[in-house]
Amino acid sequence: MLTRKSRLKDVYANPIGRDILDRAALQLNISKKVIANPFIRNLRLKTLPKLLKRRLSEGFVDTLLTLLNTEQDTAMSGDGKMQKAWWKEAVFYQIYPRSFKDSNGDGIGDLQGIISKLDYIKELGIDAIWLSPIYDSPNDDNGYDIRDYNKIMTEFGTMEDFEELVIEVHKRDMKLIMDLVVNHTSDEHEWYQKAVKEPESKYRDYYIFQDKPNNWTSFFSGSAWNYVEERQQYALHLFSKKQMDLNWENENLRQEIHEMVKTWLEKGVDGFRLDVINYISKRNGLPDGSEDIGRLMGYYGAEHYFYGPRLHEYLREMNEKVFRPYNAFSVGETPGTGLEMSKLLTADYRYELDMVFSFDHLETPGHTRFDEYQYDLGYLKSYMIYWMENYGNHCQPSLFYENHDNPRMISKINADPQYRIVLGKLLAVIQLTLRGTPFIYQGQELGMVNQDFHTIEELRDVESLNLYNKLCKTMGKKEAFAKILAGTRDHARTPMQWNNQQYAGFSDGEPWIRMDEDYKYCNVESQLQDEDSILHFYQELLAFRKEHSVIYYGEVCFTNKKEKDLFIYYRKDETETLCIEINLGSYNKKRKKCPQGVRLLSNYAELSPVFLRPYEASIWKQGNK
Structure with a gap:
């Protein structure tokens, strides 16, 4: 048990402690050598505020101790032979359905559009597809606010379309994983509606209600609490005001989630990417977030749920009751976790998750996604060396640069068009030759870059719009828009560029989101005809991986x-x-x-x-x- 008298070297031996100190160093742009210094390592924990160069309250250390003492386990040695698995040899391709391919001319991608492009994905050399949410949703956060887990979003098609998709994917010897969003649902979900309107029903505590809100803030700006008139209570939402957090303390809720997941597995789904899955366990009593940590991180309360006290219990339960019986693959989105916590979430002997996405490599030290700066590949090198040398053979790294939540990597590194092709190929070499499972995001294989948005009205991302309104209270609209433009998720959500015809061959109708004219020069059709293209290079590299098992193990x-x-x-x-x-x-x-x-x-x-x-x-x- 760590106490205020514990030394920093004891904190660093704790998996949460090591990851927190490493993250603090990253956030403050402090070299890890500072933490490794013998003098620093022997300082008492109570001296940490001075080390972090901040005037921090006494309560900061107590909050940190509570978090550190949550985890008593440490990972086993990483030595030993790697266990073989199909997902360790696979390359995944993430599809953002709304922007991949539209089959009916309404400007919105759909399931039949995806089916029409499966041969392209197969010929690229892909082994498995990850499908972003296609469930019924009011689309406050583009499908990550689910209204009905057992229904397909009308804009995307029907359940028959989905069942056809599964058949066609498997016919091509590929696998299909879906997004599993179970930290929260839409406020339009039946469970939430009954929890609000029938407070005596079994749904009364399927969500998190309190008489008084704490100081937690939403990742999408503002308070993390909505006042619910019917219950005269407040309801928790860590994301948008329409994404209400589920109460995983409720055993009946967990059982309903397990049954829902089984339904999709029985339809032939091969596994899941679990959205912000490390947030599902909140600390008992929902204490206020530390003011010091809140100022440091930019939002309040995360220390009480990003690695909650029952997280491992919930994951083991789901693995035992759902994933293992169906031999289902699982990869968790786990913001805030570092290498040591990731080991405890993914080690093969712990039976929780197969893999996780950690995001510390997406921004260089001292920067956030909404900072305008040039990414230093030297940091990517140091990050990859650290993970490759320390993650161990019991765990499998995930290899990715892009997804639906992040700007395009080429634009972050060097926006000069003369380097676009060689840089796109360089990123492919790193991603496809290091040890780990690569996840390619749609358009990455073309070298797609950030879009040239002109006004805030052209954006669709709820996170960006909320942040823009918040920033406009302290700065001019021009400056606020420039900051949003640096990191908006909409850069990755513009339509896939299939050809140089109107709307890039994505749709016969106007797309749901603006796209600039980059498709005239960067598209699938032209790159298939160009042997020197980024697309051809990806095809070569993906074929190369299959011929050289040394890359796998x-x-x-x-x-x-x-x-x-x-x-x-x-x-x-x-x-x-x-x-x-x-x-x-x-x-x-x-x-x-x-x-x-x-x-x-x-x-x-x-x-x-x-x-x-x-x-x-x-x-x-x-x-x-």
Whole structure:
């Protein structure tokens, strides 16, 4: 049990403590070397406020201790042989249905549109599809506010369309996973309506109600509480005002969720991506969030639910009762968790989740998604080295840059169009040759970039619109829009660019969201005809993975760890050795020597023995085997 007299080295030995200190260093742009300093490591926990260079209250340490003492387990050694599994060898492709392909001309993507493009996905080399929510929803948060788990959103089609999709996906030897959104539902869900209108029914505590709100804030701006007139109480929503948090303390609720999940598995679904699944357990009593942590993180209360006291219990229960009996794959979206907490969520001997998405690599130290800055690939290098060397063989890393919640990666790194193609290919090399399971987001294989939105009226994302209104209270509209434009989720939600015809071949009607004219130059049809395109490079790399099992289960060995902008690593097993050589900079980098062996793939056609050119990335095969 940690106390105020515990030393920082004791805190660092705790999985939550290590991840929190690492995250604090990241947030404040402090080197991890500071934490590793022997003098710092021996400081008492009560001195932490001084270390973080903030005037923090005495209550800060007590809040931190409560969180740290939630977790008594530590992960086993990462040594040992990796267990083989289909999802460790697969490459996933995320589809955002609203923006993928429209089959009926209403400007909204749908299930028949997806079916019409399954051959494209298969020919790309994909093994499994992750489908963002298609359930019935009022669309306050584009489908992540579910009104009925057992019904298909009318705009997307019918249950018959979905059943056809499952058949057609499996016919092509691919698998299908769905988004499982069970931290919250829409306020239009039957459960919530009955909880409000029938306060004596079994639904009365399916959600979280309190007589008085605490100080928790929503991730989508403002208080996390709605006043409910019928109950004369407040109801919790960590996201939009129409996304009401479920009360996982209620055993009947958990049983209903389990039965709902089984229904989809019995339809042939192969697994799930679990939306913000680490938020499902809230600390008993829902105490106020720390003012100090709130100021540091930008929102209040997260320390009481991002890694709640019953999280592992709930996940093991769902694994035992639902996932294991159906041999279902699970990957959890787990914002805020670092490497040590992720081990405890995904280690194969703990039977909770198969994998998680951790997001600390998406922004460089000291930055957030809504900051306008140029992403440093040197940080991506250090992040990947840390995870590859420390996650262990009991856990499988997820490899991704983009999804429906984040801007396009090429735009974040270098928006100069002259580097677009080589940079898109460089990102593919890293993602598809490190150890882990890659998740490609629709359009990433084309090198799609951020859209050129002109006004706030062109945006559709509830998070962006709420934040814009909040920012306008403290700054001008122009400055507020510029900040929103840096990080809006709508950059990733514009229609898939199929050809250079009107509306990019996405629809015969005007799309639900504005798209600029990038589709005239970047689209599937033109890239299929261009052997030097990013799309062709992805096809080659995906085929390459299937021919080299060393990428699935081989060792990862890094060299030149401290050399700026040089990223070199080896994939080794008993059959072969691959060398991956990358220049992370936008300038020529003088070679010390070329790797020995045969260059198999590169984003530059000709080899330069003198320089690594801007963003050059190559795969070499070494030895005679």
